[in-house]
Amino acid sequence: MAKANPVKKLHLSAIVLVLYGAASFATAADLEAGKKKAAEVCAACHGPDGNSQAADFPRVAGQHPDYLRKALRDYRSGARKDAVMAGFAKGLTDQDIANLAAYFASQSGLSIKY
Numbered sequence: 009m010a011k012a013n014p015v016k017k018l019h020l021s022a023i024v025l026v027l028y029g030a031a032s033f034a035t036a037a038d039l040e041a042g043k044k045k046a047a048e049v050c051a052a053c054h055g056p057d058g059n060s061q062a063a064d065f066p067r068v069a070g071q072h073p074d075y076l077r078k079a080l081r082d083y084r085s086g087a088r089k090d091a092v093m094a095g096f097a098k099g100l101t102d103q104d105i106a107n108l109a110a111y112f113a114s115q116s117g118l119s120i121k122y
């Protein structure tokens with residue numbers, strides 16, 4: 009019988025590791041939960057769909073989800089400093105952040121009029 013090929017084995021475990029890593033890295037987002045949370049917490053400043061009507065509050069609609077996620081994590085950790093957003097981000101779980109980022113990213117930011 010042929011000996012097991014160590015190179016093949018190595019390849020297989022590398023693939024398994026990559027798949028496992030991808031699955032555990034991406035927290036599956038729930039758009040409906042994101043929409044609900046946005047209405048409860050974020051809409052007052054950023055607008056229900058993220059198209060804020062006030063110059064003081066950035067538009068978050070249609071931005072890249074990774075960017076939104078990073079911004080929220082950074083406010084939460086204090087890496088990005090803003091007294092207002094720090095207060096709101098502190099109450100968010102990783103799942104909330106994934107949901108909110110997916111929800112706002114899925115909204116159209118095209119209604120912006122310059």
Ligand code: HEC
Binds near residue numbers: 052
């Ligand atoms: C009381 C008003 C207020 C509320 C409520 C609020 N924000 Fe903000 N948000 C701000 C302000 C002001 C900034 C700009 C802060 C800065 O300069 O970094 C901001 C910035 C942000 C940014 C960064 C935007 C960018 O372009 O970098 C994101 C993302 C964001 N908010 C998401 C949220 C989410 C999600 C919620 C709800 C959980 C929320 N905000 C609730 C006022 C608010």
